[in-house]
Amino acid sequence: MNRFEVLTPADLAHAARLLARQGHVALAGGVDVIDLLKLGIIAPATLVNLKNLPELHGIEPGPRGLRLGALTKLHEVAEHPFIREHYTAVSDAAREAATPQIRNLATVGGNLLQRPRCWYFRHPDVNCLKKGGDRCYALTGLNRYHAILGGGPSFIVHPSNLAPALIALGASARIVGPSGERSVELEKFFTLPSVDPKRENDLKPGEVLVEVNLPPPPAGAKSAYLEAREKQSFDWPLVGAAAMVASDGASRTVRDARIVLCAVAPIPWRSPEAEKEIIGHPLDAERARAAGEACVRGAHPLADNAYKIAMTKVLARRTILKAAGIEEA
Amino acid sequence: MRVSLTVNGQRREDDIEPRTLLVHYLREVAGLTGTHVGCETSLCGACTVLMNGRAVKSCTTLAVQAEGAEITTVEGLARDGKFHPVQEGFWEEHGLQCGYCTPGMIMMATDLLSRNPDPSEAEIRAALEGNLCRCTGYQHIVNAVRYAANKMRAAKGA
Ligand SMILES: Cc1cc2nc3c(=O)[nH]c(=O)nc-3n(C[C@H](O)[C@H](O)[C@H](O)COP(=O)(O)OP(=O)(O)OC[C@H]3O[C@@H](n4cnc5c(N)ncnc54)[C@H](O)[C@@H]3O)c2cc1C
Ligand code: FES
Ligand code: FES
Numbered sequence: 001m002n003r004f005e006v007l008t009p010a011d012l013a014h015a016a017r018l019l020a021r022q023g024h025v026a027l028a029g030g031v032d033v034i035d036l037l038k039l040g041i042i043a044p045a046t047l048v049n050l051k052n053l054p055e056l057h058g059i060e061p062g063p064r065g066l067r068l069g070a071l072t073k074l075h076e077v078a079e080h081p082f083i084r085e086h087y088t089a090v091s092d093a094a095r096e097a098a099t100p101q102i103r104n105l106a107t108v109g110g111n112l113l114q115r116p117r118c119w120y121f122r123h124p125d126v127n128c129l130k131k132g133g134d135r136c137y138a139l140t141g142l143n144r145y146h147a148i149l150g151g152g153p154s155f156i157v158h159p160s161n162l163a164p165a166l167i168a169l170g171a172s173a174r175i176v177g178p179s180g181e182r183s184v185e186l187e188k189f190f191t192l193p194s195v196d197p198k199r200e201n202d203l204k205p206g207e208v209l210v211e212v213n214l215p216p217p218p219a220g221a222k223s224a225y226l227e228a229r230e231k232q233s234f235d236w237p238l239v240g241a242a243a244m245v246a247s248d249g250a251s252r253t254v255r256d257a258r259i260v261l262c263a264v265a266p267i268p269w270r271s272p273e274a275e276k277e278i279i280g281h282p283l284d285a286e287r288a289r290a291a292g293e294a295c296v297r298g299a300h301p302l303a304d305n306a307y308k309i310a311m312t313k314v315l316a317r318r319t320i321l322k323a324a325g326i327e328e329a
Numbered sequence: 330m331r332v333s334l335t336v337n338g339q340r341r342e343d344d345i346e347p348r349t350l351l352v353h354y355l356r357e358v359a360g361l362t363g364t365h366v367g368c369e370t371s372l373c374g375a376c377t378v379l380m381n382g383r384a385v386k387s388c389t390t391l392a393v394q395a396e397g398a399e400i401t402t403v404e405g406l407a408r409d410g411k412f413h414p415v416q417e418g419f420w421e422e423h424g425l426q427c428g429y430c431t432p433g434m435i436m437m438a439t440d441l442l443s444r445n446p447d448p449s450e451a452e453i454r455a456a457l458e459g460n461l462c463r464c465t466g467y468q469h470i471v472n473a474v475r476y477a478a479n480k481m482r483a484a485k486g487a
Contacts (some may be wrong), residue, residue, distance in 0.1 A: 001348050002348075003330070003347075003348060004347060004348060005347055006330065006391070006393050008348045008396075022439075027391075027394075030389065030390060030391060030394055031371065031389055034350075034389045034391065035370065035371065036390065036392070038369070038370070047347075047391075049393070049394070051394075071459060075383075079436075098459070099374070099458050099459025100384060100440070100441075100456055100458070100459055101371075101377055101384045101385050101386045101437070101439065101459045102371060102386065102459065103376060104383040104385050105386075105389075105390065156478070184415050233454075233458040234458045234459055
């Protein structure tokens with residue numbers, strides 16, 4: 001680990017000015033930052049500890065939805081009764097993430113901004129496309145955990161399982177930078193490698209993610225998040241799926257839906273194709289199956305990850321049915 | 330850089346390099362070697378300590394992140410020369426073999442029981458998912474946590 005200094009500003013504008021400087025990196029829970037420091041993948045001169053910025057703290061449920069300060073811990077999201085009731089997918093995703101010790105430190109903001117888990121990216125001796133090198137080694141290398149959708153020129157998958165759940169519930173992010181503030185739909189915040197392979201989102205130098213806002217769920221909406229892993233205890237998802245389904249009680253006709261996949265693409269992957277399969281129709285197992293098929297219609301597997309196609313279909317179907325409260329036969 | 334924090338009930342102030350990890354601070358500056366370092370990549374849980382009552386991995390936490398916090402390590406559990414019920418559970422139920430994972434297991438179990446005094450076996454296993462043991466096969470560890478839970482509830486009821 002290189003030598004660095006740690007600054008702890010108490011004022012948001014000051015933090016933004018510091019972060020606009022070369023070699024300054026934000027520190028939230030530190031779970032990802034410290035890993036990357038140890039690997040030498042980042043070597044900042046200064047860490048800017050965000051913990052004393054009051055605007056970044058707090059969970060506020062209300063009639064206008066839910067505000068999650070960027071420094072909200074994953075365990076707080078997982079345990080909060082209001083979130084569990086009204087934003088079930090978000091609560092479930094937070095509970096599935098990592099281990100208790102990590103959920104006690106990891107923050108919502110840091111989770112959304114964490115770097116990919118790709119073993120080429122994380123290898124100190126590999127200078128891949130994401131680190132300014134000339135190629136994505138996953139394309140011809142070991143790629144069982146890589147993208148089947150939206151890949152190229154880099155084939156990472158986005159690591160956050162919270163992000164798809166938040167997007168399924170229509171979240172937006174409030175961001176403050178040196179020249180003012182903006183609010184962006186979380187769905188549009190993440191960027192594909194075809195835009196710039198070196199980053200996964202649209203956070204500009206100096207910008208601080210202040211909070212995530214969720215609107216009240218649509219009337220009659222329920223949500224769910226499910227993931228498949230290689231082992232039961234903590235692990236990264238091979239594939240995850242978040243679904244929000246708003247339907248009319250008796251007829252089960254779906255009025256609104258959002259389906260967002262995890263670990264299949266370089267960004268949290270919303271599937272309008274799948275949503276189209278169920279919106280306007282009474283939901284049943286057959287409709288959910290069709291939506292699962294639609295999710296992967298445009299998929300391009302690499303040598304070792306075609307299994308993700310079958311897995312995505314099944315998981316999307318199950319998540320939609322779970323959100324709708326329909327037992328699978 | 331100056332840090333001030335409380336470790337096992339004692340206030341401390343130390344001058345440290347900003348990059349010092351909490352586990353190295355505890356072991357090398359505070360001299361408390363009960364907290365172990367295993368993987369140093371936040372996977373194995375050997376380095377688990379309590380920060381303000383919540384279990385964290387001290388190998389992926391900077392000491393400066395503990396500024397103003399209360400840290401509890403395995404050395405801080407016993408009272409008046411008597412084991413904490415979780416420690417006693419590990420002793421009575423053979424919850425360890427080589428002992429490498431034990432301080433981390435004990436701290437994680439202490440966090441669990443402070444929030445959930447009567448955990449089911451599934452809840453115990455879920456709470457310990459971030460703690461790896463290469464020796465015991467886990468069953469004795471689960472038994473140890475059950476032992477501690479019963480003992481602590483009995484003491485409360487008494
Ligand atoms: C063993 C293990 C298993 C894991 N499993 C999962 C999993 O299943 N699912 C999952 O989603 N994640 C998982 N994670 C990842 C973990 O959730 C993230 O590393 C963590 O959420 C990062 O949050 P943090 O607060 O520690 O961020 P930090 O490490 O402090 O920061 C992460 C990044 O965000 C930047 N940053 C943080 N906050 C802000 C802000 N407010 N404004 C601007 N920039 C900011 C930092 O500069 C840094 O680049 C796992 C991690 C480990 C080690
Ligand atoms: S040493 Fe900290 S988790 Fe392994
Ligand atoms: S007792 Fe040896 S690692 Fe657990």
